Amino acid sequence: MKHLSRLLIGTCITVALAAGTAYASPTLREGSRGHEVLVLQHALQNAGYKIKNADGIYGKDTERAVAEFQRDNKIKITGVVNNATWRALKNAPEKRPWGIDVPPPAEKTFPPAPNGIPILPASKVSDVIKTAKSYMGTPYVFGGATPKGFDCSGYLQYVFQRQGISIPRTADEQYKLGLRTKSTKELVPGDLVFFETYEKGASHCGIYLGKGEFIHASTSKGVRIDELSNSYWNPRFLGGKHIVK
Structure with missing residues (x-):
């Protein structure tokens, strides 16, 4: 990295x-x-x-x-x-005055996941979700990509890395993964969801859990579960990407 x-x-x-x-x-x-x-x-x-x-x-x-x-x-x-x-x-160059560590190199590297096709085996969905939930409450950290603190895309990258799947670091690049879903009804647990918050395009992301819920690293409260129907997230929903195969 x-x-x-x-x-x-x-x-x-x-x-x-x-x-x-x-x-x-x-x-x-x-x-x-x-x-x-x-x-x-x-x-x-x-x-x-x-x-x-x-x-x-x-x-x-x-x-x-x-x-x-x-x-x-x-x-x-x-x-x-x-x-x-x-x-x-x-x-602006990073100065990080509060001493956030640069994450060490991964113990094992994996080939990058290809864009435009499902990348997550159905057999690994439960493990991905279990890993994602194990970091509930982890604080939000700007640029964070370790359990000391995550931003949204750093969180997704870390969770998938733990399951041997290498995805891009940034939300806009992650949005290129998988197949675009036409509606939330087509989402299955393990798929990715993206939001357009403060700028045009994908600027926030999470993992779909099913039943209208997703897990993500929120700016205000760290890693947590929210509903797609939430009054904040619903109007900012950009789309889902089907990555489960």
Whole structure:
């Protein structure tokens, strides 16, 4: 696995550019709340800017960190996060002041899973789900890909690696796996689900458990189980990918 210093690109909390075109990222300012603010706060912390509480609330502390980041990156200092600030955060080098370890190389490597076809044997579904549930409560960590802390795509990669299946590190690349399902009714346990949260395209992901539930590394509460019908996730559901064969 490559050094985590570039995992900011394309992860579920990446502010990504696709095909060289900037998507309209959310404009955030003091008083903003929610998932997008958590994305921002973790990205700032990852770049080495101090925020006491990453709580999804854009207060004075976050505004100060944004202004400092804008100053250091020669962006007009407004304390308001616009496209220019998102793009700069995308390319900001990691400093990780709180001492998160870079995950060690895997004891055994596996060939990368091919795109566009099912990759998970039905016989391994129960083991994948069991492994996924064993990390319930693990905290969310920006760029995290170990049991010390996961982000959404790092969590999926780790779980599948434990079952001998090597999947990509980032949500947008994971979205290329398997076969697109036309509706949630076609999903089976072990399939993947993707969401479009703060940017266009796949920016969050999880593992479908059946009965309308999925397990994922949530920004606010770490690894947990939610329902696809949840008032937050339902309108942001991008699609499912059938990977069970």
